[in-house]
Amino acid sequence: MGKLFETVSEKFKSYVMPTYAPSIMFVRGKDARLWDDDGNEYLDFASGIAVCSLGHCNDRVTAAIQEQCAKLVHVSNLYMNEVMPLLAEKLVKNSIAGGKVFFCNSGAEANEGMIKLARKYGNRTGRNHIISMDNSFHGRTLATLAATGRAKYRKGFEEEMPGFTQVPFNDFEALKAAVTPKTCGIMLEMLQGEGGVIPADKEYLQKVRALCDEKDILLLCDEVQCGMGRLGTRFAYQKFGVEPDIISMAKAIANGFPMGAVLAGPKCADVFEVGNHASTFGGTPLACAAALAVQDAFDQDQVLENCEKEGAFLREELSRLAGNYSFVKGVRGMGLMIGIVLDRPAGGLAGLLLKDKMVALTAGETVLRLVPPLTITRKDSLLAVEKISKALAEFAKTEGIA
Numbered sequence: 001m002g003k004l005f006e007t008v009s010e011k012f013k014s015y016v017m018p019t020y021a022p023s024i025m026f027v028r029g030k031d032a033r034l035w036d037d038d039g040n041e042y043l044d045f046a047s048g049i050a051v052c053s054l055g056h057c058n059d060r061v062t063a064a065i066q067e068q069c070a071k072l073v074h075v076s077n078l079y080m081n082e083v084m085p086l087l088a089e090k091l092v093k094n095s096i097a098g099g100k101v102f103f104c105n106s107g108a109e110a111n112e113g114m115i116k117l118a119r120k121y122g123n124r125t126g127r128n129h130i131i132s133m134d135n136s137f138h139g140r141t142l143a144t145l146a147a148t149g150r151a152k153y154r155k156g157f158e159e160e161m162p163g164f165t166q167v168p169f170n171d172f173e174a175l176k177a178a179v180t181p182k183t184c185g186i187m188l189e190m191l192q193g194e195g196g197v198i199p200a201d202k203e204y205l206q207k208v209r210a211l212c213d214e215k216d217i218l219l220l221c222d223e224v225q226c227g228m229g230r231l232g233t234r235f236a237y238q239k240f241g242v243e244p245d246i247i248s249m250a251k252a253i254a255n256g257f258p259m260g261a262v263l264a265g266p267k268c269a270d271v272f273e274v275g276n277h278a279s280t281f282g283g284t285p286l287a288c289a290a291a292l293a294v295q296d297a298f299d300q301d302q303v304l305e306n307c308e309k310e311g312a313f314l315r316e317e318l319s320r321l322a323g324n325y326s327f328v329k330g331v332r333g334m335g336l337m338i339g340i341v342l343d344r345p346a347g348g349l350a351g352l353l354l355k356d357k358m359v360a361l362t363a364g365e366t367v368l369r370l371v372p373p374l375t376i377t378r379k380d381s382l383l384a385v386e387k388i389s390k391a392l393a394e395f396a397k398t399e400g401i402a
């Protein structure tokens, strides 16, 4: 812990609401590397929380931000914006034909927009209830909390927003039984992130899609974490071959510059009318320039190919390691969203990695979550495997298991 950390933490304790408890401070980043205030170098397999997917301070994104911020940072949505429609076109042309986009600033705000859009669509026929999944995570605002399938996050914030119910994930019969004449949307993450890196079953999604079509229910996909190339395709749904009606995105959309977006397919692309929904900063030129640079990287830098290649390599190497330890139940995930599933809390393992200068995350208590940059090199993948191998051996010792 450096001097700078000590000075800053004092102020943090005095002046910042204690919603987080950071124990380390990073002051600089480049690609898959971070440096703390003592000059220590870390291998970053967290990317923020799946945010800096092109690595820290990606050259394309940095140049785009520098150029745009010298030209025009912000203009109100009351005026035309020269960058935003280009980004919308790029997103739609790579996803749902006939789609349209609304821009905002975060994942929760994107999900709020998605929920409002589904309600407006459904209310025309008297329907405004949304079914979401146990174990899901959709954000911390009141509506997204009501959609989040973890009651503990809602505790203390009563009363709950009405109109939401949860059912077990990947259980089609339970979902079907929960549908009522009031249901307007089914909301899910195709690969649950915070819940523990849990992918949806393909057949399950196909059945959900058919159910939605039959009952005119909208399929709402929260791609805030699993989208934007993380699974090896531009959008997560493309990995499963099931097209949603609305997609929310955020996290990696502008490689760390705050931004969110709602992309609706033709069924509900024109449901919001002038004055229905808004966001002061949504689609601001600076954010859009950063996001366009991310799209350029997808177009030109073989980012998705690298994600597939390194993801497959890491999952194979980690599965091999996992076989050596009885407390490791397995390795799961897709692309570069990888979970090492333990039979006990994974926090200690993440702590050992951090001590060895590697940043990783946990998910759903017992899962070590790895979300490195999609641009990770083979050399860094190998270094990560080496560090994880050491940490697993150390963890076995500290937990008293052979």
Ligand SMILES: *Cc1c(COP(=O)(O)O)cnc(C)c1O
Pocket: 105, 106, 107, 108, 109, 111, 137, 138, 139, 140, 189, 193, 194, 222, 223, 224, 225, 226, 250, 251
């Ligand atoms: C992070 C996350 C959110 C919330 O995003 P914020 O930008 O923190 O509001 C919503 N859904 C999923 C799946 C997420 O991973």
